[in-house]
Amino acid sequence: MKTLSSLLFYILLSSLLSGFRRAADTLSSNGTITYGETLESSGQSFELGFFSPNNSGKWYIGIWYKKFPEIIVWIANRETPLRNSSGVLTITPNGDLAIMNATTGDVFWSSNSSKNEPAIVAQLLESGNLVLRRKDDTTQNYVWQSFDFPSDTLLPGMKLGWNLSTGTNRYITSWKDDNDPSPGDITFRLDNSGMPQFILRRGSETIYRSGPWNGIEFSGSIDWKTVYTRIFVYNNQELYYMNGVVDNLIITRLTVYPSGSVRQLILKQGGFSWTVMDSSMNDQCDDYGLCGANSICKTKSRPICECLYGFVPKSQSEWDVRDWSSGCVRRTPLSCLQDHIKFLKLGGVKLPDLLQFSLNKSMSLKECQAECLKNCSCMAYANSDIREGGSGCFMWFGDLIDIQEFSERKERYIYMRMAAAELSKYIQVYLRTEFEFFFYVGQMINQNIVLA
Ligand SMILES: *[C@@H]1O[C@H](CO)[C@@H](O)[C@H](O)[C@H]1NC(C)=O
Ligand SMILES: *[C@@H]1O[C@H](CO)[C@@H](O)[C@H](O)[C@H]1NC(C)=O
Ligand SMILES: *[C@@H]1O[C@H](CO)[C@@H](O)[C@H](O)[C@H]1NC(C)=O
Ligand SMILES: *[C@@H]1O[C@H](CO)[C@@H](O)[C@H](O)[C@H]1NC(C)=O
Ligand SMILES: *[C@@H]1O[C@H](CO)[C@@H](O)[C@H](O)[C@H]1NC(C)=O
Ligand SMILES: *[C@@H]1O[C@H](CO)[C@@H](O)[C@H](O)[C@H]1NC(C)=O
Ligand SMILES: *[C@@H]1O[C@H](CO)[C@@H](O)[C@H](O)[C@H]1NC(C)=O
Ligand SMILES: *[C@@H]1O[C@H](CO)[C@@H](O)[C@H](O)[C@H]1NC(C)=O
Numbered sequence: 001m002k003t004l005s006s007l008l009f010y011i012l013l014s015s016l017l018s019g020f021r022r023a024a025d026t027l028s029s030n031g032t033i034t035y036g037e038t039l040e041s042s043g044q045s046f047e048l049g050f051f052s053p054n055n056s057g058k059w060y061i062g063i064w065y066k067k068f069p070e071i072i073v074w075i076a077n078r079e080t081p082l083r084n085s086s087g088v089l090t091i092t093p094n095g096d097l098a099i100m101n102a103t104t105g106d107v108f109w110s111s112n113s114s115k116n117e118p119a120i121v122a123q124l125l126e127s128g129n130l131v132l133r134r135k136d137d138t139t140q141n142y143v144w145q146s147f148d149f150p151s152d153t154l155l156p157g158m159k160l161g162w163n164l165s166t167g168t169n170r171y172i173t174s175w176k177d178d179n180d181p182s183p184g185d186i187t188f189r190l191d192n193s194g195m196p197q198f199i200l201r202r203g204s205e206t207i208y209r210s211g212p213w214n215g216i217e218f219s220g221s222i223d224w225k226t227v228y229t230r231i232f233v234y235n236n237q238e239l240y241y242m243n244g245v246v247d248n249l250i251i252t253r254l255t256v257y258p259s260g261s262v263r264q265l266i267l268k269q270g271g272f273s274w275t276v277m278d279s280s281m282n283d284q285c286d287d288y289g290l291c292g293a294n295s296i297c298k299t300k301s302r303p304i305c306e307c308l309y310g311f312v313p314k315s316q317s318e319w320d321v322r323d324w325s326s327g328c329v330r331r332t333p334l335s336c337l338q339d340h341i342k343f344l345k346l347g348g349v350k351l352p353d354l355l356q357f358s359l360n361k362s363m364s365l366k367e368c369q370a371e372c373l374k375n376c377s378c379m380a381y382a383n384s385d386i387r388e389g390g391s392g393c394f395m396w397f398g399d400l401i402d403i404q405e406f407s408e409r410k411e412r413y414i415y416m417r418m419a420a421a422e423l424s425k426y427i428q429v430y431l432r433t434e435f436e437f438f439f440y441v442g443q444m445i446n447q448n449i450v451l452a
Contacts (some may be wrong), residue, residue, distance in 0.1 A: 018099040024040070029119060031090065031091060033049065033061075039068075041216060045126055046065060046128045047065075048061070048122060048124050056180070056321065061077060062076070072124055074150070075181050094116050094120075094130070095118060096111050096112065097111040106317075111144045150173075151173070156244055160241045161189075161192075162238065172189075172254070173256065174186035181344050185202055186256055188200045194359040196212065197354065206353070208261075209288060209353060214386045229243070250269070252265065261281045264279070281300045286404075290304075290324060296349065297383055305322075310418050312331045314326040332419040332421055334376075334417065342423040344415070347413050349404060350403060351394070352380070352403050354394075355401060358393075361393075362392070363393035379416070381394060
């Protein structure tokens with residue numbers, strides 16, 4: 001009994017002591033952090049220090065959630081681990097943040113931010129941002145910040161995307177595997193080939209994309225609504241995406257995983273388990289180009305792949321065994337004569353990938369159609385911006401890749417070039433029952449047939 005109460009007393013005392021011995025959030029000039037020492041952000045959300053994943057014998061300086069030390073949100077020396085824990089994190093006399101061998105002075109990693117200013121301090125902010133600033137400067141005019149050099153996690157306030165004046169793109173890169181934080185081959189970034197869209201890649205191969213920005217949102221992405229805000233900035237200087245928090249009761253992060261997925265996770269303040277709010281693997285149709293060319297992926301149908309109207313499987317035998325990779329080809333070859341062309345309007349879809357396309361942001365839909373009609377290899381067109389009734393013109397050439405039906409109705413239409421003969425067949429087939437007609441490709445309605 002006596003031992004138990006003294007044990008309890010000891011636990012109480014030590015927790016009180018560790019409470020009082022709270023780590024600082026700032027590393028001053030010439031200061032060091034060695035193994036076992038940490039910086040803590042002022043509100044105790046984040047902690048910075050040395051860690052070694054799975055006793056790998058490799059040591060890194062990282063930032064983690066104080067409550068979830070296993071979730072590393074940023075790593076300084078991803079590519080240059082220390083071989084044992086005897087290194088130090090320090091601010092060099094030049095004002096660089098560096099990881100060094102304290103004995104030999106060898107530098108493993110440096111912020112390379114050197115302004116040759118001695119009075120530089122490093123501070124771990126409550127946002128999880130590690131910043132270098134001049135000692136007396138309390139503005140946000142940082143000399144350097146970790147938020148500019150993302151690892152695999154996007155925290156609220158961190159920009160994913162482009163500084164357009166310098167052409168630098170900030171994106172997140174997965175770990176090599178669950179135990180190796182060196183950069184893996186999965187990346188999640190904002191592509192900017194005319195119209196921005198998020199792309200998840202394995203090496204150079206696309207494995208998921210959000211669909212292009214449409215003036216309001218990324219067409220393929222889910223509405224997260226009230227849990228956290230999504231900020232998208234597109235002007236002459238910058239193009240980026242950022243998560244914001246709606247209130248302080250929610251913690252959120254966007255993380256890219258070595259298995260080839262990206263997930264938006266949230267945690268209620270005080271909670272213990274993270275909830276996946278959105279993912280590049282929400283359903284099978286998120287798998288890039290699953291259904292091959294000129295097809296549509298419909299999560300709720302069985303089989304999930306269908307050829308677009310007017311197209312047939314390139315290889316019926318492959319299609320029959322649900323190997324969709326060879327895609328679909330036109331049933332009726334297209335004529336170049338303008339009288340023989342009509343356009344079919346599809347609603348509620350993720351627009352095809354921007355592989356061979358053109359974009360003119362000032363064209364109207366009517367001009368867009370006229371332009372598409374003129375060019376024999378134009379396969380489809382759509383408004384690039386859906387705001388205020390729609391504006392701008394996308395034209396696709398060649399095969400249409402990665403079209404997906406949305407589960408919820410979205411105001412996004414694409415107009416597909418058809419042989420006029422096909423379209424009259426379409427009217428006969430699908431007007432037979434209004435029900436069938438209405439639900440073809442989700443949101444087919446009467447006005448969907450646009451006569452060129
Ligand atoms: C840091 O160390 C260098 C070299 O030891 C010294 O010259 C400098 O005054 C120190 N700076 C501060 C702010 O203590
Ligand atoms: C840790 O590393 C060992 C040896 O490499 C490996 O067998 C084990 O699966 C790893 N543990 C985890 C949790 O990944
Ligand atoms: C680091 O490794 C060296 C030898 O390589 C050894 O002398 C030293 O004790 C090690 N330090 C720690 C903290 O393990
Ligand atoms: C620092 O250098 C010493 C001497 O070469 C070496 O024993 C030690 O392992 C090194 N420490 C690190 C972290 O590499
Ligand atoms: C800093 O500069 C050195 C030398 O140019 C380079 O090897 C190193 O990769 C740079 N570090 C970072 C974090 O960019
Ligand atoms: C883009 O980068 C340059 C050079 O680092 C910097 O001066 C500028 O402020 C950046 N632009 C924005 C909008 O952050
Ligand atoms: C875009 O369309 C407008 C209106 O049709 C036209 O005046 C302009 O020349 C086009 N721009 C380009 C780059 O083709
Ligand atoms: C059709 O568009 C493609 C792609 O923009 C272009 O290369 C080709 O010259 C155009 N053809 C005609 C006849 O305008």
